[in-house]
Amino acid sequence: MNNLAGIDLNLLVVLDALLAERHVSRAAIRLNKSQPAVSHALARLRTLFDDPLLVRHGGQLEPTARALEIAPRLAEALAHMRQLMGSQPFDPARERHVFRLAMSDYAALVLLPQLMAVLRRQAPNVDLIVCQARREVMMSQVVDGEIDLALGVFPGLAEDLRTSLLFEEHFACLADGASLNGEKTMDLAAYLERPHILVSLRGDAGNEIDLALAATGHRRRIALALPHWSAAPGLVRGTDLVLTVARRILPRDAEIGSLAVFDPPFAIPPFAFRQIWHRRRDGDPAHRWLRDLIAHILAPPEALSANALS
Template identity: 65%
Template sequence: MNNLRGIDLNLLVVLDALLAERHVSRTATRLNMSQPAVSHALARLRLLFDDPLLIRRGGQLVASARALEIAPALSEALRQMREVLGPGGFVAAQEKRTFRLAMSDYGSAVFLPGLTRLLRLKAPGIDLVITQSSREAMLRQVLDGDCDLALGVFPDLPERLEVGRLTVEHFACLADRERMSGREWLDIEAYLSRPHVLVAMKDGANTEIDTALRMIGHRRRIAVTLPHWGNAPRLIQGTDLVLTVARNALVAYENDPSLIVFEPPFEIPPFAFVQVWHERRGGDPAHAWLRSAVADVAKGLRQSALPPP
């Protein structure tokens, strides 16, 4: 490897993509190659490095110790080479690529419409595949290469994952307007007297809302637990239920005459909504562009204070 003469440097581009994707067919799609061509390139790379590089284990390709060692340097070298070659190396409008994003139902509702519009306008050749799972599962997908980007709330991140903050979210409540009898409903006693809707992937989930209530010695009654945010507001109209979720999720209901949006009658710490990716994606210009596009969508979210009820 000390002598570059006679080495096809295109093989290194294939290796960089293989280490990012951990999947032959996805690498082929990413590089606009056939699957046999990628498999042939991997065979040549194994001979070149005298190492298996990617090992099939449990139905997945797992990077060898040697591959993990060279991946950061390879990604950085290719990034610098793209800079030397100039901006022609990546053109969003001409890119043809499929990205896999993991996000909660909330993330899909708040971020996905704006991101889709931006992609159709600036990068119509980029396709998205969206998956939904628990926080732990989303992080595992990013680590394993099954997912390019995860959007959500991740207080604790494993090593090798990088993070970019998108928004700082505050909580708000949603209730049926006719079932509210004035401002007295905004105190803590009235709040706790109502049954509540909880959006969580599993029953008994420990949410930021309930943690805040326990800190002041209270507990609310959860009447309905469901995993999808999209259906939660529909349960509120015509009932005595209260929904407490991230404020950006309720923007569409602030002007609904049948519903009322109000601030919680107790303090709930805000939380950061972020995007997370593996460090091996850092040198991928298309991935960097996508992260920038997601950040632009986040900047466009309305951050104004809630109107008075």
């Protein structure tokens, strides 16, 4: 494909959608085209590149080695073209789009209920596909173009990745109020006497909480280690267990009932929660719209108040 004369460059837009969706029907929805039209375009692309590009495996299309090589450069080139052509702003009320997001169970709890409520009201034709993976896998998926946006804690990023800070998260403790004998908090000695719940994908003690506790010369007994943020708060009720987790996942005031929320009796550094994307997506109006929407939803209340006053 050395000579561009006579080549329909719209085919490259179709290829970009196919590489992102890995499914003819979803790519057709994304492009607002018919499925036969996208299938026909794929046949022409295979001839142009002299490569199958996408081969069927199970229920989806898997990219060939050549397609994986093309994907990031193609997405970047199209983003530059949209900037050069002065692309129109994304209209969420009318346009169809599918975004692929990677996030943890924690991120899903914090973001998805509010995000989906906004999408159903303001962007009814915008769909999300959400997956979960380890931090390193998420970053590689963003680099490879498999994921549009990843949310989580990313202390170090590859050169081509962009990031924006969504909020700083702090830790809190949760215990059954009846087990506190009328107290509203717990000192370090009482904290260490209790059995604890640890939320961890690996189930080990190499986490922010135990590292901070170790810095004071102490360790706690983990009675239960599990990978599910959503299940953990409900396991405290009616027991002597203590749960120390990110504050945003704790039950709201109306749902706490007999549970008690209090500050940890030792210092735990907060963590920065971010969204990351590849720089090739910087100029994509739809991608920028989603990033801005997520940032607005997760902005700390004081930031929203400051914006309203400015």
